[in-house]
Amino acid sequence: MLYSLLKDGKDISKLTVAEVDKMSIKASSVGFKVDSVLLTLYGGSTMYKGTGNAFDVAKSGGKHSGFYNQYVGKSKKDIQKGIQSLDKQIAEHQDKIRNPEAHISNFKDLDPRQQEALVNKKWPSDIQRQMEQKEILEGILRSR
Numbered sequence: 001m002l003y004s005l006l007k008d009g010k011d012i013s014k015l016t017v018a019e020v021d022k023m024s025i026k027a028s029s030v031g032f033k034v035d036s037v038l039l040t041l042y043g044g045s046t047m048y049k050g051t052g053n054a055f056d057v058a059k060s061g062g063k064h065s066g067f068y069n070q071y072v073g074k075s076k077k078d079i080q081k082g083i084q085s086l087d088k089q090i091a092e093h094q095d096k097i098r099n100p101e102a103h104i105s106n107f108k109d110l111d112p113r114q115q116e117a118l119v120n121k122k123w124p125s126d127i128q129r130q131m132e133q134k135e136i137l138e139g140i141l142r143s144r
């Protein structure tokens with residue numbers, strides 16, 4: 001839905017998180033509000049940075065526990081490298097959302113539903129996962 005607003009030249013920077021969440025509930029069956037990521041990319045004042053408890057959930061064997069287990073025994077240097085890599089991936093995905101044609105040469109030729117899915121679901125969900133993984137790595141560092 002936000003992609004449609006952006007395509008129409010609308011300024012989404014003034015939307016509240018509640019307004020974006022309403023749109024997300026209508027447009028997405030994903031368990032989190034992926035459009036909130038788009039809001040952060042285009043100047044929204046309230047940012048979803050993840051759940052804030054991804055580390056605790058992963059540590060206790062929940063979502064991303066495999067990722068947690070992969071990193072918990074690694075050196076501080078390796079974890080910091082992982083954080084830098086995730087930051088780079090997040091920035092890359094943000095750029096994909098801002099400028100999809102730069103990453104997919106035939107983006108304009110794709111079915112509009114495919115375009116919508118990439119910009120409003122796939123890439124934002126990738127960003128959400130990467131932010132959660134970054135939270136986990138930061139949590140591992142804090143817990144040492």
